[in-house]
Amino acid sequence: GPLITSRTDSGTRGRYLEWLDTKADSSVLYISFGTLAVLSKKQLVELCKALIKSRRPFLWVITDKSHRSKEDEEEKEEEIIKSFREELD
Numbered sequence: 001g002p003l004i005t006s007r008t009d010s011g012t013r014g015r016y017l018e019w020l021d022t023k024a025d026s027s028v029l030y031i032s033f034g035t036l037a038v039l040s041k042k043q044l045v046e047l048c049k050a051l052i053k054s055r056r057p058f059l060w061v062i063t064d065k066s067h068r069s070k071e072d073e074e075e076k077e078e079e080i081i082k083s084f085r086e087e088l089d
C-alpha cells in the first residue's frame with residue numbers, strides 16, 4: 001500500500017484517494033501513530049514486514065516525529081522512507 005509522509009504534496013494525495021476508491025469498503029488497514037508514539041527504526045521495519053506479510057491493502061502515514069528514537073536520530077527521514085519503499089516494491 002501507499003506510504004504517506006507529512007511532506008506528501010496534494011497531487012500525490014489525490015492519487016492515494018483514487019487508489020482507495022479501487023478497494024472494497026472496510027478492506028484497507030490505516031496505520032498512523034501520530035506524534036505521540038515514537039518507534040525505533042527496528043520497530044518500524046518489523047511493522048513494515050508484518051504489513052507486507054498480511055497481504056492486506058494498507059495506507060501507512062509516517063510523521064517526522066513518529067520514527068525518531070534516540071538510537072536512530074541521526075538517520076534521515078528520506079533514508080528510512082526509501083528503505084520502506086524498497087520493502088514494499
